[in-house]
Amino acid sequence: MKLNLFFIILFVVLGAQLLKAQNSEEEKLFIEAIESRFNDPYKSLKLYDYLLKNTNTEESVAIEIKKLQLNRLLGEYEEAVAISQKIESTITNSTSTDLQFEYWRELATLYNDLNLMGEGNTVYEKALNSYNNLNLNLKKKYAIDLSLLKVKYLKPEQTESKISGLKEILDKMDDKDERKPFIQFQIAKLYYSQQNDSSRLYFNKIIRDFNVKPLSQASRTYLNLNHTDSTEYQKVVDNLFDVELEAVLLNKAIQYWSIKRNEDSLMVYEKRLQNYFFEKNQSIRNAKVSLIQGVYRKKQKDNVEKVLVRNRQLYIVIGLLGLLLLIYFGNRYFRRNRVDTKDDIDDSKGTVISDKTEEEILEKLRKFENSKLFLDKQLRIASLAKQLGTNTRYLSSVINASKNKSFNAYINSLRIQYIVDKLKSDAKYRSYKISYLAEESGFVSQSSFTTAFKEITGSTPSAYIKNISD
Incomplete structure (x- = not known):
């Protein structure tokens, strides 16, 4: 057991040392690549390519920026543009302020070299803004880089x-x-x-x-x-x-x-100059087209994302409005169903009615019960009081005293009794859906009908129908 533990520790230590040695070697190669940029640029590019094989995302972006710079200095503009587009999304999402500055600085310089000054000024502003986001130590580190960029963006005649x-x-x-x-x-x-x-x-x-x-x-x-x-x-x-x-x-x-x-030599060099400008202009044109297409694609992508975000926000707003409307109408319905009971109870408190008035209201209620007006879904205590030629306080007091019920309970009892009579006397009603029975008896919903039916009869509508059918 002790021997196994020894070997495990040994392997861990050796592994750590190898990793440290590898990291140290890569750091040396990176420094060598930087120092070789202006002495042997192609050697520097090869070193960068080698280092890219064994690096994490942030380190690879730093190396790609160095490659972008070298290709630009060597006039390899198409390759420089390809690198800039390859790492742009990573840079945009990066939290490394120094990498952002290095990238926008190099991209602004690339735009300048390609004589895309209109678009370049926008990138130049991004470089300035990214420099302002650096901390004090990094600002000191990149002060010369910023000065070089500013000189680059002076007008040609200056x-x-x-x-x-x-x-x-x-x-x-x-x-x-x-x-x-x-x-x-x-x-x-x-x-x-x-x-x-x-x-x-x-x-x-x-x-x-x-x-x-x-x-x-x-x-x-x-x-x-x-x-x-x-x-x-x-x-x-x-x-x-x-x-x-x-x-x-x-x-x-x-x-x-x-x-x-010497006409022969003159023609040779004129032809070479013509080919030189053709190849150079073609290369610059391809780089410009690639760069502008990349900007256009990014704008399209940004516009699509903006539309998607706007649509998502719209859906959320519509959903919230729908929810608020649902809450509003639900609350309104709930309060409407509760307000009659509350008013019924409140209006009956402390109300003194003469015997004659009470008898007149009771007589009108008997006629009301025989008229089936209680099946009206919109029936409220206020509307019934108006029909009977009285006020809500008197009507509520009479119903409470003579029926021992609130107004809502009184109306519900009339409706349930009506549908029970139908179920008993007419067999076809037993085959109807519960929702139809609720509608027929004046209830606004099946659930309120079922609740009232069970409170009054002691069983649900389905159970009641099964019982009388058997």
Whole structure:
């Protein structure tokens, strides 16, 4: 027994250590993927794909957001859109405020890259709102990300403001921040068309200060574009964080061969530039269509859900109104049946009637009993008093004194006696349904008829009919 317990403890400890080691390894790979983004983006994507196989939902969403960013930077817009749509519902339902901010920030940047500014402004507002929902520590963590997004959403003609904003961000960044060379590359590109000296300064800083191969290679390419060596224009560099560089190189080559008047080479590069724009525009168009279709589908889904919610609310309101009406009419019926008894009792208290008046009322009641007016379902003490030419207090007092019954009990006894006489004298009445007998005798419901019948005869209508039939 002790040996078995020892092995169980041993297995638990080893399992915990293996799990801890696995988690530690995955954390290392995640950090490596982040650090490789601007040096070897495709290696970073492979690491993210590997990590996605062994992660929970929240961790997988965080990795998908990183993949979205990389695909966007590499110009793989269709893949970026697919990722954004894949995780949107998870993000919407997530309680993680930092993941929500990262997602809306990346999506807003994607809209900007695709030049969907109208829709992008809506997403940009969501990013700002999600940032405001962060706690103080997270706001400090994502302050630079928010600043980069704001610079991104400056108008294209605001080049100076963009450069100034990126420089301010650089000054605030930690030296170990892996995004630093990429931001310097953006500044160098903004300077490229305006100030060659400033542009060269930043391109050279990337080459000198950072070991970031794609950005360094792109920087060297931009620096060499001022040379007249035509071979440089024939090279197309892949895997760079600059989707515009290929077009720049091809245009330079076209300019060069145009000056050289080499029609064959000129046609080759013009054809390549034409194919480049066709493929790029096709890719961007597909991404835009996919993104807009996703927004449209979401709106349709939201509208359907709104209609369903509205219908559910309508059904609830109708149900409540129906219930209230049922309670109202039920209470009204109950009170109507009770009020006559109450009035009957109250009106009879302390009422003094002359013998002559009492005799006149009794005579009228005898005529009433022979007239079958008691079968009227709408009969009330007030209506009967009016028929007899008296008031409810006198009528109630006479009925209580002479019949020893309340008004309702008196009327019910007349009705039950009427139907009992019918059952005894006419055999066909015994074959009628109880509901018909209730209707025939002036009761408003079968249940009230059955209750009154049993109180007066001592048995239910069915039992009574069976007894007299036998």
